[in-house]
Each structure stands twice: as C-alpha cells, then as structure tokens.
Amino acid sequence: MNTETKTSEERVRADRTDKLYEHIPEGSTLLSIEGLNVTYRTEKNTTVAVERFDLDVKKGELISIIGPSGCGKSTILRSIAGLQKPTAGTVKIDGKECTAPGSDRGMVFQDFALFPWRTVLQNVEFGMEIAGVPKEERKERALRYVKAVGLEKFANSMIHELSGGMKQRVGIARALVMHPAVILMDEPFGALDAQTRNIMQEMLVKIVEHSARTILFVTHSVDEALYLSDRVVILSKRPSTVYKIVEVPWKRPRDRADPEFAALRKTILGYLEEQNVME
Ligand SMILES: Nc1ncnc2c1ncn2[C@@H]1O[C@H](COP(=O)(O)OP(=O)(O)OP(=O)(O)O)[C@@H](O)[C@H]1O
Ligand SMILES: [Mg+2]
Numbered sequence: 001m002n003t004e005t006k007t008s009e010e011r012v013r014a015d016r017t018d019k020l021y022e023h024i025p026e027g028s029t030l031l032s033i034e035g036l037n038v039t040y041r042t043e044k045n046t047t048v049a050v051e052r053f054d055l056d057v058k059k060g061e062l063i064s065i066i067g068p069s070g071c072g073k074s075t076i077l078r079s080i081a082g083l084q085k086p087t088a089g090t091v092k093i094d095g096k097e098c099t100a101p102g103s104d105r106g107m108v109f110q111d112f113a114l115f116p117w118r119t120v121l122q123n124v125e126f127g128m129e130i131a132g133v134p135k136e137e138r139k140e141r142a143l144r145y146v147k148a149v150g151l152e153k154f155a156n157s158m159i160h161e162l163s164g165g166m167k168q169r170v171g172i173a174r175a176l177v178m179h180p181a182v183i184l185m186d187e188p189f190g191a192l193d194a195q196t197r198n199i200m201q202e203m204l205v206k207i208v209e210h211s212a213r214t215i216l217f218v219t220h221s222v223d224e225a226l227y228l229s230d231r232v233v234i235l236s237k238r239p240s241t242v243y244k245i246v247e248v249p250w251k252r253p254r255d256r257a258d259p260e261f262a263a264l265r266k267t268i269l270g271y272l273e274e275q276n277v278m279e
Contacts, residue, residue, distance in 0.1 A: 015127065015128055015131035015132075015133055015178055016179045017102075017104035017178070017179065017181045018179045018180065018212075019179070020094075020181065021093075021094055021181050024059050024094060025059070026058075026059050027058050027059065027060065028059055029056045029058055030093060030181065030214050031057040031080070031091070031092070031093050031182050031214065032056045032095075033054060033056075033057075033076075033079075033080065033089070033090070033091050033092075034089055035052060035088060035089035036050050036052075036053040036076065036088070037051050037053075037089050038050040038072070038075050038076075038084060038087055039087040047238075049072040049075040049238060049239060050072040050075050050076055050079070050239055050240050051240070053072075053076060053089070053241050054242065055233060055242060057182070057214060057216060059212065059214055060212040060213070060214060061214055061230045062208055062215040062217060062229045062230050063215070063217065063229055064218075064219055064224070064225035064228060064229040064231075064232045065077075065216060065217065065218045065233045065235065066220065066225050066232060066233070066272065067234060067236070067237075067240055067243075067275065068235070068272070068275050068276050069220075071235050071275075072235070072238055072239060072240035073186070073235065075240075076218075077107070077216065077218055079091060080098070080105060080182070080184055080216065081101055081105050081107045081184055082098055082099065082100045082101040082102060083107075085099075093181060093182065103131065103178055103180060104182065105180055105181070105184060106127075106176070106180030106183050106184065107175065107184045107186070108168075108171045108172055108183070108185040108186065109171060109186060110190060110191070112164075112167045112171050113171065114159050114167060114174075118158075118159070119155070119156050119157060119158060120146060120151055120157050120159070120170050121139070121142050121143065121146060121156060123170050123174055124142040124145055124146055124173045124174045124177055125142045127174065127177070128141065128142070141177055142173075142177060145174075145176055145177040146170075148203075148207075149169035149170070149172055149173045149203065150203075151166060151170065151173070164191050164192065168188055168189070172188065172204075176207065176213075181214065182214050182215075182216065183213055183214065183215045184215075185217045185218065186218045187218050188200070188217070189201065197224070201224060201227055202253075205252050208228075208252070217229065222265050222268045223256065223265060226248060226254070226256075226261060226265055226268070228252075229248055230248055231245055231246065231247055231248065232245070232268060234246065234271045234272060234275070235275070236275050237275045243274075244271050246264065246271075248264070
C-alpha cells in the first residue's frame with residue numbers, strides 16, 4: 001500500500017483525530033465508560049479486576065486515576081485503549097463504541113514500549129508513517145515534539161543510548177505528535193527520580209495549557225494527581241470501581257506549599273487508606 005497517497009480527509013481520520021471532535025464543546029463529555037467489567041480467567045484462577053466502573057470524561061479535561069496497588073488501573077486504561085476486551089460494559093467516544101485500538105486514543109506505556117532499532121526521531125515518526133503523513137511534514141512535526149520534550153540533541157540517538165526519563169519523554173512525544181482525541185498515560189513518571197518527575201510534570205502542565213488535550217493519567221502519587229488534574233478519581237480496592245471523585249478547584253500552575261493543597265492531599269490520602277485495608 002502506498003501510504004503517501006491518502007486524502008486529507010483520511011489523514012484527519014488517522015493522524016489528527018482531535019479534529020474529528022471539533023463539534024464537541026470543551027467541557028462536554030467526549031469519552032464515556034459504562035458498566036466496565038474485566039474478569040481474567042486462567043486455568044487456576046478467576047480474577048475480577050474491574051467491576052461496574054463508570055466514568056464520563058469531558059473534552060479538555062485531565063483526570064488522574066489513583067488507587068490501591070493491583071486494583072485494576074492498568075486494566076481500565078488498556079480497556080479504553082482497546083488492548084483489553086471488556087467482559088462487560090462499553091467504552092464510547094462521542095457516543096460511538098470503541099472495540100479495537102484506534103489512533104483516536106494515544107497511549108503512553110509505563111515500560112516505554114519503544115522500538116529499539118529506531119532512532120528517537122524515527123520512533124516519534126512511526127504513527128505518522130502508518131497514517132500516511134508525507135515525509136517532510138512527518139519529520140518537521142516529529143522534530144517539533146522532540147524539541148518540546150527537550151530531546152533535540154538526541155533526535156538521532158538510538159533508544160539504548162537514553163536514560164529512563166529520556167525514554168519516557170520519547171514515549172510522550174510519540175503519543176502527542178498524533179494529536180489523539182484522548183491521551184492515556186499509565187504511570188508515565190513512576191520510574192523517574194523526584195527532580196526529573198517535577199520537570200516532566202511542568203512539561204505536561206504546559207502542554208495542557210497550550211492545547212485542549214483530554215488526558216487520563218494513572219498515578220500512585222496523590223501529590224502528582226493534585227498538581228496536574230482537574231479531577232481525581234479514587235478507585236476502590238479490587239475489583240476496582242469508582243470510590244470517590246474529587247474536583248480540584250485551582251488554576252494551574254499550582255502551589256504545592258499552599259495549605260489548601262495540603263488539606264486536599266490529606267483528604268485523598270484518607271480515602272486511599274480506607275481502601276487499602278487488607279482483608
Ligand atoms: N493478563 C492478566 N491475566 C490474569 N490476571 C491479570 C492480568 N492482568 C492483570 N491481572 C490481574 O488483574 C488485577 C489488576 O491488575 P492491574 O495491572 O490492572 O492493576 P493495577 O492497578 O494497574 O496495579 P499496579 O498498581 O500494580 O500497577 C491484578 O490482580 C492482576 O493480577
Ligand atoms: Mg498498573
């Protein structure tokens with residue numbers, strides 16, 4: 001197939017899926033998850049990971065998902081990405097059910113999932129190659145995002161030459177460059193040292209401020225959730241369902257030292273403790 005001959009309409013479908021939803025106003029529901037249930041069955045075990053999970057995500061919203069270890073957070077993100085078939089329930093974007101992976105949902109994986117035989121720039125270009133974006137434009141766009149994540153000097157480096165934090169930035173650039181309607185991030189900063197983590201959080205805040213991105217972000221850090229998101233979804237212990245939803249009322253950038261910040265952090269930690277009780 002000659003991937004370079006797609007019409008502009010097909011291109012919007014494949015590599016600028018945010019444009020497909022321009023008719024939805026900011027703040028209206030873009031993504032809705034209803035009655036999600038994921039049950040894993042192996043020869044020895046049946047594990048209900050997610051049960052009766054419902055969530056409406058508004059266009060332009062950044063939602064953090066936080067919950068006890070092993071409660072089903074990655075399972076929820078994978079189901080939204082179309083990488084895990086739900087046992088029951090639906091994932092819909094603009095009212096249309098998603099049953100397979102699609103370029104309208106960009107995923108940033110915790111373990112990076114980069115192509116080791118490609119350079120930084122070539123990794124970021126990958127999705128655009130599949131979508132049939134012409135070579136010149138592809139390179140120009142990829143370079144813009146490589147710069148945005150501070151990796152300009154490493155554009156032509158191989159993946160094994162990068163540190164963990166740098167690899168994660170490639171993963172973020174690769175997802176963002178496609179302008180997906182929804183960005184799914186599974187603990188993207190979890191493996192980073194505290195300082196790099198703060199820098200990456202600043203970067204994400206800038207991205208959110210400069211473009212209307214709809215983001216679902218899994219984290220273990222209450223501090224990170226409060227610093228970044230519009231709403232924090234706290235999950236129950238497994239099988240995970242929505243336990244509490246906390247609205248974060250402040251504009252960005254936020255002040256972690258503010259007493260109100262500390263008070264809300266305490267409230268959320270309290271909810272988490274209620275769910276962390278071992279049975
Ligand atoms: N492919 C699989 N087959 C069988 N069981 C699975 C599979 N994937 C996950 N599980 C189980 O489902 C439950 C939820 O797993 P999941 O990875 O979604 O949790 P999580 O909240 O992301 O955990 P963590 O906080 O450690 O990242 C766990 O009990 C896990 O053992
Ligand atoms: Mg996980």
